[in-house]
Amino acid sequence: MPRAGLTPATVVREAAVLADEAGYEKLTLAALAARLGVALPSLYKHVRGVDALHQQLAVLATAEIAEVLTAAAAGRAGSDALRAVATAYRAYARQHPGRYPAAQRAPDPADADHLAAGERAVGAVRAILLGYGLDGDDAIDAIRMFRAAVHGFVALEAAGGFGLPRDTDRSFDQLIAGLDRAYRSWGDR
Template sequence: MPRAGLTPAVLAEEAARIADEEGFDRLSLAAVAKRVGVAVPSLYKHVRGVEGLRREVAVRCAREFGERLGRAAMGRSHDDALRAVATAYREYARTHPGRYAALQRAPSPQDEEASAAFYVGVEAMVSVMRGFGLPDSDAIDAIRALRSALHGFVELEARGGFGLPQSTEHSYRILVEALIRALRDWPRSAPEAGG
């Protein structure tokens, strides 16, 4: 008999905790079942196998991550907004490594719920880009560049990729300041040729 109160949301939260502790790639139905005190077959009433569980985790974490970025940017603009978002981004990746790993694969466009959850973070970033005067047509390119830089740093940091004794805190601040300068002088999209 399934445990009372067991829902996809409860399972996703417990799975997210396990992912943070053991790694998203090591997330299994058996680990979640053990943690919530049920047999593995009982989970199939709530999630569609391990891929369904991982999807639930990704959706939950995408909303959580996007909301954190949005709160960081709230009431700030331009440089201050980007600094705050970059700090929130790194902090989330550091404190929730498994949840952060769940965010690294874009959802299927046919999965409307997952796409909407992942878009929460994009909306926060679009508002930051508007503070730099970037039109929506340029914002996605700028967001991709920003995400690539921040992700590269936090991923290298998490994997021990910075072995020199200089402060990574200082290096991250320098990276963010360089990104601010790049956004101030962002190349504007040229009109389509022959249009």
């Protein structure tokens, strides 16, 4: 019999907290069962296995990032919106170091919730790019550029990959200023 109060949503929320505390790579069903105080087989009443758990964590994290990015962009345009969204993205990665990697998983076409969350996250960036006059294929390229640049920065930062004696906040500001210049001059090539 399932533990009273334990639901699939509760299992995923606790998995997210565990991932943030221990690291995404250490998120196992055994560790989660111990955290929840249940026997490992009891988890299978709420989640089909570790792959399904990771998929549900990806949905949760992607939805959270979408919410954060959308809120950061609200009422802003141009470089102000770009900076706000990039800063919010970086802050999310710092605050949630275990669930952030789960959000890097491409949405599963069979998972409507994951697809919708992914569209909301991409939509926040796409809306900013429309302000730069970027649409269609140019917007896709620019979205990929944004994600590669900001994700690359936060991943290197999280791994301790910036050893040079310069403030990383300053470097991040320069990165965003560079993206802004690139987007403003997109049609000049």
